[in-house]
Amino acid sequence: MKLKIAVLPGDGIGPEITVQAVKILKSIADRFDHDFHFEEAAVGATAIDQFNNPLPEATLDLCKESDAILFGAIGHPKYDNDPSAKIRPEQGLLRLRKELGLFANIRPVTTYSKLIEMSPLRPERIEGVDMVIYRELTGGIYFGEKSLNDEGTSATDVCTYSVMEIERIAHLAFKAAQKRRKKLTLVDKANVLETSRLWRKTVTAIAKQYPDIQLEFLFVDNAAMQMILNPKQFDVILTENLFGDILSDEASVISGSIGLLASASVGNKNTLFEPIHGSYPEAAGKGIANPLAAILSAAMLLDHFHLTEEAKAIRDAVEISIKLNICTQDINNEYHYSTEKVGDFLDGLISEVDNYHINNENLNLGQMTII
Ligand SMILES: NC(=O)c1ccc[n+]([C@@H]2O[C@H](COP(=O)([O-])OP(=O)(O)OC[C@H]3O[C@@H](n4cnc5c(N)ncnc54)[C@H](O)[C@@H]3O)[C@@H](O)[C@H]2O)c1
Ligand SMILES: CC(C)[C@H](C(=O)O)[C@@H](O)C(=O)O
Numbered sequence: 001m002k003l004k005i006a007v008l009p010g011d012g013i014g015p016e017i018t019v020q021a022v023k024i025l026k027s028i029a030d031r032f033d034h035d036f037h038f039e040e041a042a043v044g045a046t047a048i049d050q051f052n053n054p055l056p057e058a059t060l061d062l063c064k065e066s067d068a069i070l071f072g073a074i075g076h077p078k079y080d081n082d083p084s085a086k087i088r089p090e091q092g093l094l095r096l097r098k099e100l101g102l103f104a105n106i107r108p109v110t111t112y113s114k115l116i117e118m119s120p121l122r123p124e125r126i127e128g129v130d131m132v133i134y135r136e137l138t139g140g141i142y143f144g145e146k147s148l149n150d151e152g153t154s155a156t157d158v159c160t161y162s163v164m165e166i167e168r169i170a171h172l173a174f175k176a177a178q179k180r181r182k183k184l185t186l187v188d189k190a191n192v193l194e195t196s197r198l199w200r201k202t203v204t205a206i207a208k209q210y211p212d213i214q215l216e217f218l219f220v221d222n223a224a225m226q227m228i229l230n231p232k233q234f235d236v237i238l239t240e241n242l243f244g245d246i247l248s249d250e251a252s253v254i255s256g257s258i259g260l261l262a263s264a265s266v267g268n269k270n271t272l273f274e275p276i277h278g279s280y281p282e283a284a285g286k287g288i289a290n291p292l293a294a295i296l297s298a299a300m301l302l303d304h305f306h307l308t309e310e311a312k313a314i315r316d317a318v319e320i321s322i323k324l325n326i327c328t329q330d331i332n333n334e335y336h337y338s339t340e341k342v343g344d345f346l347d348g349l350i351s352e353v354d355n356y357h358i359n360n361e362n363l364n365l366g367q368m369t370i371i
C-alpha cells in the first residue's frame with residue numbers, strides 16, 4: 001500500500017518519540033512491502049519560534065493532502081507559566097483538529113500482565129481490563145466563546161454542543177460496541193449541565209437503532225471513581241471533550257503508564273494518530289520518554305488502513321518488549337532502556353521476525369542480540 005504520512009513531531013519529547021514511531025513504520029513497510037512516504041512539518045511551540053504561528057498554513061496544507069498524520073506532542077513551560085500569552089502551542093493542535101473535522105478521539109485502554117503486578121491498583125481489579133474511550137474532540141468547552149473582562153477579574157468559557165455533534169460520534173461509539181462486548185456507557189454531568197442533558201437525550205434516541213447494545217449512564221464524578229474501583233465494567237465509554245481528556249489520563253494508570261496510551265482521531269476525511277500524553281518537558285532530550293504510546297498510535301494508523309497483520313506485528317513486538325522488561329523507566333523500575341533502545345529493539349523484532357518466536361516466557365531470538 002502507498003501512504004503519504006505527515007509527521008508533526010512538535011515539542012518536548014515529541015520529536016524523540018515520533019522518530020521511534022517512524023522507524024517502526026519504516027520497518028513494517030520493508031517487511032510487508034509497502035510504500036510509506038513521510039513528510040515533516042512544524043507545530044506547537046517549535047512552530048511559534050519559527051513562524052510565530054502554532055499551526056503554519058504549510059503544516060495544515062500538508063496534513064490535508066496526506067493520507068494520515070502522525071502527531072508527537074506540543075506544549076512548552078514558557079507558555080504554561082504565562083497565562084496571559086496570546087499565542088499558545090495548544091492552539092496548533094486544537095485548530096488542526098477543528099480544521100480537519102477530527103471529531104472522534106478513540107483511546108483504547110488495555111493491560112499487560114507484566115505491569116499488573118507493579119500497578120498501584122489492586123491486580124484483581126485491573127486484570128483483563130479492555131475498554132475504549134470515545135472522546136468528542138471538536139466541540140464543548142474547548143471551542144466555545146472565551147472571554148476575560150478588562151479588569152482581568154472575571155473569565156468565561158462557554159460549553160456548547162449540537163445534536164449533530166453528539167449524533168455523529170455516538171454512531172461511531174455504538175458501532176464500536178457492536179464489534180466488542182456490546183456495552184456503551186455515556187459519561188456526563190446531566191444532573192447539572194444542559195449540554196449533558198442534550199447528550200443523554202440524543203444518545204437515548206440513537207440507542208433505538210442499536211437494540212443489541214446495553215446503554216448505561218454515569219455521572220462523570222462517579223465514573224472517575226468507578227474507573228479505579230471497577231474498571232472491568234467498562235467496554236465503550238462515550239463522553240464529551242473535557243471529560244474524555246481527564247478520564248483517559250486517569251485510565252492510563254490501569255495500563256501502567258500514560259506512556260502506553262495511543263489514540264486515533266477520526267473525522268469525515270483525515271485521520272490523526274497521537275499518544276494521549278503531552279510534551280513531558282522535564283524529560284525532553286534525556287532519552288527517558290516511553291515511545292510505546294507513539295508506536296502504538298502508529299499501529300492504530302495501520303489498523304485504520306486495514307493493515308491488520310502489520311498492526312498486530314507492532315503490538316506483538318510491544319508485548320514482547322514489556323514481557324522482557326526492555327522498557328523505559330516509567331514501566332521498568334529495575335533497570336531501564338532509553339527511548340531509542342526500546343525503538344531499536346522493536347525494530348529488530350519486526351524486521352527479523354523469522355528469526356524469533358515466543359514460547360511461553362522464553363524468547364528465542366535466533367541471531368538477534370538483545371541490546
Ligand atoms: N496532545 C498533546 O500534545 C498534549 C497532551 C497533554 C499535554 N500537553 C502539553 O504538554 C505539556 C506538559 O503537560 P503535562 O505535564 O500536564 O502532561 P504530560 O503528559 O506531558 O506529562 C505528565 C506526566 O506524565 C508522564 N509522561 C508523559 N508522557 C510520558 C512518556 N512518553 N513516557 C513516560 N512518562 C510520560 C510523566 O510522568 C509526566 O510528568 C503542557 O504544555 C501541555 O499543554 C500536550
Ligand atoms: C494539549 C491539550 C490541548 C490536549 C487536549 O486537552 O485535548 C491534550 O491534553 C490531549 O489529551 O490531547
Ligand SMILES: [Mg+2]
Binds near residue numbers: 245249
Ligand atoms: Mg489530555
